[in-house]
């Protein structure tokens with residue numbers, strides 16, 4: 001399936017085949033595709049908890065306000081946003097040097113810039129982590145579609161309870177969870193989308209009013 005078809009065909013599924021399970025290779029592939037998403041400074045704030053055990057999914061379902069798809073989908077992937085991701089920057093930036101992509105000066109720039117941007121600014125760190133994790137989540141869902149799978153993003157869960165139940169460290173903010181598996185019949189078709197002309201302003205110029213000015 002090409003990218004355009006995957007983007008057009010993805011839906012948020014509610015109904016999953018409870019009999020068909022994903023292989024560990026499929027789950028690993030999904031995470032690796034998610035990891036190809038961009039992130040601020042390549043911090044790669046996203047972390048993933050993959051829930052496949054049925055009793056674990058049942059507990060997760062109660063945290064997710066009893067959304068049935070949490071129990072039915074082969075896996076539920078909790079996408080976490082590391083709000084202290086910038087602390088890993090020395091290691092991440094060094095990898096670019098080791099692979100000959102940039103030199104030590106660039107590495108040091110990345111380390112200093114990320115410390116400057118986020119170390120004393122928890123709001124910026126929170127927002128950046130959530131942004132980057134959301135892009136990874138979208139990659140994961142597009143990849144799932146391309147792999148012939150169905151996915152369903154969810155923010156309908158009790159975040160504090162989730163963190164407590166699954167022993168999630170303070171620095172990790174649950175961005176969303178994604179039910180993933182094989183679809184069973186009954187899912188809605190793609191819901192309508194606003195057209196480009198309704199949401200985009202073309203050829204914007206400074207100091208000129210446009211549809212989004214008020």
Ligand SMILES: Cc1cc2nc3c(=O)[nH]c(=O)nc-3n(C[C@H](O)[C@H](O)[C@H](O)COP(=O)(O)O)c2cc1C
Nearest residue numbers: 010011012013067153154155156157176189190191
């Ligand atoms: C961040 C986010 C959170 C969502 N949370 C839920 C949820 O908790 N439960 C649910 O059934 N759908 C959830 N959805 C799915 C949306 O309702 C769905 O994406 C939207 O209606 C558009 O439908 P489509 O994805 O099938 O095109 C969520 C979607 C996003 C992006």
